Amino acid sequence: MAINHIDAPTLHAWAKRSVAELSLRRAELNQLNVFPVPDADTGSNMAHTMEAALAEADKGGDVAEALAIGSVRGARGNSGMVLSQVLRAVADSTADSHIDARTLVDSLKLAVELVDRAIAEPVEGTVVSVLKAAAQAAEQALSHTQVLVEVLTTTCDEAAKALANTPSQLEVLRKAGVVDAGGAGLVILLECLLAEVSETEPREGIAVPESVFELEVVFYFSGDIDKLEAAIAPLGDSLVIARASETEANIHIHTLAAGEVIEKAFGLGAVTNLRLEVLPAKVVAQEPLVDDTPRVLVSTRDAELAKLFSSIGATIYKAGMALSPEDIFVGTPRGIDLGGAQVVPVHSNVEALAAISVYAPGAGAVTAMTEVAAAMRVDKPSDETVGAILACCHDLLREGDEQMTILTSLNLDAEQLSRQLGVEVIAVHVPGLRTEIGVE
Structure with a gap:
């Protein structure tokens, strides 16, 4: 049964669904990435940006505002920046994270304005075109109906059509035989929202192929590790839990039930750096190969x-x-x-x-x-203290850096370091290791 408005819990659930879907299709989106440069990172950037948004929302408070703040702080690449502006538009158009058909239209129209303002020279045939088509379709649908799911269905359909048209608008896409990667990511996000509102599984093309392919699922988990292990161990094999502390660990598992693994992980704690890869099909043979x-x-x-x-x-x-x-x-x-x-x-x-x-x-x-x-630029601090690490971080940073990774035996507050340094900081605790710092 469809709902006619989105409240804070529904918006939060959409963010979780979107993180899982973008992570699942990261490699697919990366392969589409040929513009503005073929650096094969659009899927990774959008997944990372949405993960940052969800991590902020998990802290509590107004969900729409938290998603906007987290995405802006964690935005990576052009596609991540566009995504952050869409979430900023949602936050600025809502009150108490309540979204109805009218609010959806307002959010998409404002998103177009914010993205146009953020990008110095918008190019047709990119995510910008898909976003504009979605906003126009939503506004036109609203003139005929106030039912949210109907407006959103029309919006998704027109966004998909706009995505299919991107190769005709941009020569580099036409030559490569692909659609725009950022636009594809936006369509995935809209389809996830439609699935959440209609209380159904995502439409064809978005479904997770759990019954066909085994997936490698990797994520960083904060919470009760023992409970997580008990919950997901029966769901797959090759389970590796690399503990950073008693409450934080890197999790690795091969599974045919990736959706269930992810759902249980989010239900038991905080999940970041989620990554999924399709594993080679297993072959059963009479003799060892x-x-x-x-x-x-x-x-x-x-x-x-x-x-x-x-x-x-x-x-x-x-x-x-x-x-x-x-x-x-x-x-x-x-x-x-x-x-x-x-x-x-x-x-x-x-x-x-x-x-x-x-x-x-x-x-x-x-x-x-x-x-x-x-x-990656790499250095080591002069000694194993927080002060020396911070000084080394400042020495490494240059304008335009997006992410810093710290391998260290010290227990560091990555969130605090991110605020101090102005870039995303990933701090990985490795007992006994001399600290290494990398910037990219």
């Missing part, structure tokens, strides 16, 4: 680092392990028989972490990983 599935490998003698790298999907190299040309080795392979494996050169643990985190199966994987590692 040689496993030639591509692997991302890294070498470390530190047990805690090994847990961290494993939690984000890497295989820990052990002496004598046979490598194949399909494998990717992250590091400097001194004395290692590569067996033709490809190499992503890194010179620090924080670079390795960044490279592994962006891995997505495909021909461009090594290039993307190498570029991420090479673009």
